[in-house]
Amino acid sequence: MSLADATAEDHEALIQFLYLAPVGLVQTRLDGEIGMINPISAQLLMPLAPFGDLSNLFGALQGVAPDLRARVDAYPAPRGVICDGLRIQVSAGVPGRSDPQMLALTLVKLDSNRLMAVLSDITEQVRRERLARQNEAWLNAILTGVSDYALVSLDRDGRIDDWNDSIGRVTGFSREQVIGASYALFYPPGSMTPERVADRLAEADENGWSLDDGWRLKADGSRFWCSAMLAVLPESAGSTDRPAPADDAGYCLVLRDITDKRVKAEEHRRAISCDHLTGVANRRTFFELAELEFARWTRAPRPLSLLYVDIDHFKAVNDARGHAVGDAVLRDVALTLGTLFREVDVVARIGGEEFAVLLPSTGLEGAVTAADALRAAVAARSTMAEGGPVQVTLSVGVATMAPDVTGVDALLRRADEALYAAKRAGRNRVECWAT
């Protein structure tokens, strides 16, 4: 066989591999223009691509992974792995019925002109991981030594009904301060609502336990990073010879100070849950948290609202001042969003110049007030950038939960419709969804 024949055969084998590979493979230029794409990629990308346009990988993924282009631009080496198994949330699931669809993307820079993208559907794997994580956390909680724990016994309403030294040791609170208080006492202001207190109790009732990590408060006002497990006590405290009726059963709250491990945990959390450019939550995290809120709402309806935020005429900023200045504006808007909202609110970048804010325990009126405060704050400031300050305005669509809203996607659609109305009405406005 001649060298030319052998090369042609190799080429043919490569094409065969590309077409039959069990994962999606896409070869693009550095600007994302697609040169070669196999059927699995086309199948995965087609539903995401605006107007079914599969000419550019970044364009196709713009709605679900807006920062890809920036990642490629920021990658300094002539070749190498730009991102490895980056998780991209494609759609929100419906609690109890379907899981959110998730893709994994590995992006390799082959040389100064070409990228290779490997795409796979990891929806099922993510579901299994979530279950495994919960099991592991539970096992860790049981197996680790008990000296760094504070054990708190709670009544059915989440009020602390028993005291032991471990609470004083870990949190610094005295018996008088804690007995009769809600366990929300250990949470920093703004990070707990009465509904959330009840949610965690309900979650524990349903699963036997409920876990969460985050900042907690000590008696002196300082914070510690805590892993908290709330477990159902099958019998009421003090009952010895007969099981208590189920109504009397309380809870055991186990607080563990893991401040030392926090830096690593935080770094990990940020890497997977925050938007690369702005530092606010990414689209995937938004949907995860929004689904949790929606599931809570399904169990016990309470006010829950959503803001869909879009920067006005942002393309003009990019066109006039360049992409880097556009990025600085995005970061600035995210900063304003981050400072205006409560810790319990979820602020996320869900598209190129689109943000969403989920407001638990907030009805329509409160959401409109918050949206207008945001609109006014952004309109009043400007971003300092090379070549002079840049001013932008926002349009905001507001929607609130109602019995006929079937899921997170549906709520988002309503907020999007309201946003569209705000754009039509002249921009720099807040509009609410109306039937």
Ligand SMILES: Nc1nc2c(ncn2[C@@H]2O[C@H](COP(=O)(O)OP(=O)(O)OP(=O)(O)O)[C@@H](O)[C@H]2O)c(=O)[nH]1
């Ligand atoms: N700098 C920068 N620009 C981005 C990023 N993601 C998306 N964009 C740009 O955002 C712009 C969005 O423009 P359009 O959707 O036309 O909307 P608009 O100009 O904001 O106009 P209206 O929304 O109708 O007020 C496009 O120019 C995108 O290229 C990003 O990460 N950085």
